[in-house]
Amino acid sequence: MDATTEGSGQEAQVRDLLREARDFADRVIAPRAEGWDRENAFDTDTLREAAALGWFGLQVPRDRGGMGLPFSAKSQLVEILAGADFGFALSLVNTMNIGYKLARDAPHLAERYLPDLLSGRRLASTALTEPGAGTDFGAIVTTATRDGESWVLDGGKAWIINAAASDVILAYAQTEPGSRGAGIAAFLIDGQRAGFLRRAPFALSGQHSIGVGGFELQGYRAAADEMVQAPGQAFRYALNDINGARTYVAAMCCGMVEAALKIASAYGRRRETFGRRLVEHQGWRWALGDADVDLAAARALVRAAEARVDAGAEARHEAARAKIFATRMAERHLPALGQLMGAEGLSARYPFGRHMLGAKISGLVDGSSEILLEGLAMRFAKEAG
Ligand SMILES: Cc1cc2nc3c(=O)[nH]c(=O)nc-3n(C[C@H](O)[C@H](O)[C@H](O)COP(=O)(O)OP(=O)(O)OC[C@H]3O[C@@H](n4cnc5c(N)ncnc54)[C@H](O)[C@@H]3O)c2cc1C
Structure with a gap:
């Protein structure tokens, strides 16, 4: 297949994807969204319905079970879904992001987690914010301390999308207190492991479909190869x-x-x-x-x-x-x-x-x-x- 044929094949795939998104927004999300807010619900079943359409693997390469589509397709997909419910679209895209990042930056972790992320069996989050640090990301105080071959993480994260249920989390921690950005590293946290404590979902004035919440890491042990990005990087x-x-x-x-x-x-x-x-x-x-x-x-x-x-x-x-x-x-x-x-x-x-x-x-x-x-x-x- 030459580059032009491949390009037009991808355009057709994106057109079909966006048509499917409009249908899902009208038929599935819009009728349920009012109830999610009324009942303070984070609807993981509807997220799994979206997973069945393959959307969690939108940017994941085809040879890893994804759709291999570009960023713009993801952006336009969530644009359509947000027309029905902003929180649902933001929740969905946050799980999509982690599958893509693992496939891109940590193939050994992708092998372990991608099947569950693509099927929607497990949800994912990206956790920078802490109770004491939001806009000032360099000021985070969750620590990662080297202990032999592994790292021990301690601290709390707040205002994290999907944290009401997610357990595959890219979390940022300080390896060298006082060094700001230079010491911050990113770790893949498995919420099914000891040392991870989920907080109750945050009560917002609406948009509960975002599943926002927080968690604590108390002596959480990450293996050396679970550091997805090194300090500084x-x-x-x-x-x-x-x-x-x-x-x-x-x-x-x-x-x-x-x-x-x-x-x-x-x-x-x-x-x-x-x-x-x-x-x-x-x-x-x-x-x-x-x-x-x-x-x-x-x-x-x-x-x-x-x-x-x-x-x-x-x-x-x-x-x-x-x-x-x-x-x-x-x-x-x-x-x-x-x-x-x-x-x-x-x-x-x-x-x-x-x-x-x-x-x-x-x-x-x-x-x-x-x-x-x-x-x-x-x-x-x-x-x-
Ligand atoms: C619904 C929701 C979902 C979120 N999801 C995530 C997530 O998934 N992962 C994650 O890591 N974080 C998430 N966040 C956190 C979000 O990134 C932070 O709320 C944001 O960075 C602001 O931080 P803060 O709330 O601590 O405000 P603060 O840092 O306390 O700032 C308070 C206000 O002051 C303003 N301000 C601060 N410094 C300055 C300055 N130098 N000049 C001018 N104005 C300034 C800020 O813009 C803000 O308006 C979420 C937040 C919300 C509300």
């Missing part, structure tokens, strides 16, 4: 991989606004006031046009960032711009589009309230808006100096 890898995460979170904001736009415009075509359909009032419909403009601009930034991640190019600024802009776009337009629905916009059967919380979460995860803005702005200070 881990910090750099985390900052590089996070560009992909920033890009797909931005895509998810686009997915939520697109869904809200569709719901509000359909409502405006049905509902009448003052003898006309809502959509026939100019003052009503301009909010749709306004959202459409910003959504197209956010999408353009997201597609540009995806292209750089796919190409393996430096994507720091592109990902930061996309995430800041798409988050603000969602924070502005989701309430405005909900307003178009009047009181109905507040009904739990529509996703406006859940999506608004999703937009707030987007402004915090994988680099808060303030820290991303600072990263973009700092270089002007340096250039001026």
Whole structure:
């Protein structure tokens, strides 16, 4: 097969994948999402239904049982799913990430964990944040101490997606207290082993489908080959991989606004006031046009960032711009589009309230808006100096 045939084969595969995602979002996620919030549920059964479609192996090479698709396919998949439920999409992508990283960086661990991760039998997390350190990642205090051939880990992680049930966790720990990024290493933690203590899931004001929680490591013993990234390397890898995460979170904001736009415009075509359909009032419909403009601009930034991640190019600024802009776009337009629905916009059967919380979460995860803005702005200070 030549490169062109292979390329068009992959495009067709991505088109089919995204069609399947739209169907899953409409048929499976949307009808269940309201119940997840009402019942504070983290629905691992629905995650396993998604696993049955092969999605957990989306970026995993074919010879390891995955689909071998590029990053952009993952980003566009979760964009569609977030239109139905942001938390579900974020939960799903966090398990997808670990399978891919193990296949890429630690083939011996991939052999051990991939079958369970691809089938959804086990869920996964990436754990940087601690009760005392969020934006300031270099300040983490979970320690990893060398003991003969193995490492002993002690400390606590908080605000971790999927931690309500995950037990294959890439966790960051300090090997040389006081050295900040230079001493941070990444370990594969097996939550079925002694020394791992799961905390009760965090009670959020919504979006329970994200399964956010925390855990403690108390004398947890990791073998030498369970260090996935060495001290120093881990910090750099985390900052590089996070560009992909920033890009797909931005895509998810686009997915939520697109869904809200569709719901509000359909409502405006049905509902009448003052003898006309809502959509026939100019003052009503301009909010749709306004959202459409910003959504197209956010999408353009997201597609540009995806292209750089796919190409393996430096994507720091592109990902930061996309995430800041798409988050603000969602924070502005989701309430405005909900307003178009009047009181109905507040009904739990529509996703406006859940999506608004999703937009707030987007402004915090994988680099808060303030820290991303600072990263973009700092270089002007340096250039001026
Ligand atoms: C739903 C949810 C899921 C999450 N999932 C994960 C996960 O899976 N894995 C993981 O490791 N973490 C996760 N996080 C944690 C997330 O990455 C942190 O919340 C984020 O890094 C912010 O850290 P913090 O909450 O400790 O805020 P802090 O660091 O305490 O900061 C508080 C506020 O001050 C701002 N701020 C801090 N420093 C500065 C500065 N220098 N200049 C200007 N403003 C500043 C921050 O932007 C923030 O708005 C999750 C968080 C949430 C809410």
